[in-house]
Amino acid sequence: MPHTISGFSKLSKSEKIEWLLNTYFTDKDSARALVKQYWNTDDKLQKLHDEFIENTITNYYLPLGVAPNFLINKTIYTIPMAIEESSVVAAASKAAKFWLDRGGFKAEVLSTEKIGQVHFIYKGGFDKLEAFFKNVKPKLISDTASITKNMERRGGGILDIQLRNKSEDLPNYYQLHATFETLDAMGANFINTCLEQFATTFKNEALLFKDFTGDESNISIVMSILSNYVPQCLVRAEVSCKIEDLKSKDIPNPEEFAEKFKQAVSIAEVEPYRAVTHNKGIMNGIDAVVLATGNDFRAVEAGVHAYAAKDGTYSSLTHCSITDGIFKFWIVIPLALGTVGGLTSLHPLVKFSMEMLQKPTAKDLMKIVSVAGLAQNFGAVKSLTTTGIQEGHMKMHLMNILNQFEAADTEKVTLIEHFKTNIVTHSSVVEAITKIRESGNFK
Structure with a gap:
């Protein structure tokens, strides 16, 4: 194959760029200029970015916006959001302003338990394995003492280790299922280090266990890894008010709005095709804040969507009720986030975002992120059930076109003035810009 290369990672940054230009680009000068245009002018800052990942050639920018006026548990926040999609920041800001005068958002962390597993193969009787596990469990914990001492000093550490029999799902398959408290750290490295020590101790001690015979002592460790599914690391956020207090310029009939809004959420609870798009809107808000604060949005996405399907059918993450004249809208989601370690202490804009959020703890950040998702979903469902999603979204998308x-x-x-009173579609914008260039007006 003509485009393969050996030793690419050992090339210097400039050598990597030149190989790419010579291999794939016809206009090498323009491509080279574009790559360099996105470098930081500060060499120290660029070096920091270069060392975040491997084989870096330049930086890929996303806009960092802010959504002000979020009242959360009686504290006002301006929330940073890193995202490329039009209307997300605007919708969050509008929802924040709407609820600011109606009591704001309330949020609480329900639990903070994180999970890791050692997956292994054992070809013996389960009774013997269970007896071995009970015997070795204290040593599994004691052998991690050097790993856990700092975390324990802060109040975290290993919560429990369980033996799980999964042999009905896969022959001879078992797990060490461990739970952890990692406080303000997301905890991936801590958990994985503990798990690898569990695996080493477990395998070595099996060779010495007197009740194992033959191949029973030969436990095969398949892998040791944390899980991004954290159904016991949960946060709840909600808004509520009297139905009549929903009245606004956009909501002239609050009773009708409340009922239609509730129906829209109920549809997302029972219809997976709608639920996926419904939850994608929630993640517009969540991912934007997770990214702005240097957390792992892929891990959050995976865990949240698994949670949405926990009852066997993919369903809405948000819920709505109307009881005794009170409108209530809420979300419960799993969020494993950190405010120390990783990019949170390295990326300058992450540190900037954290300071903007008043230097939150991990629990504080869970509340803020869940509120951003709830606000985004409120804005989307409100638009869908009133003006329709395209009116606002396409006006925000106008600048991109x-x-x-x-x-x-x-x-x-x-053109912006023209489309204040005309429907924005891609074709209508193309038509308008063509006319203005041909004749200077739209007549």
């Missing part, structure tokens, strides 16, 4: 056609500033001013 204008930039695609390299509209001049004067053209943007004219």
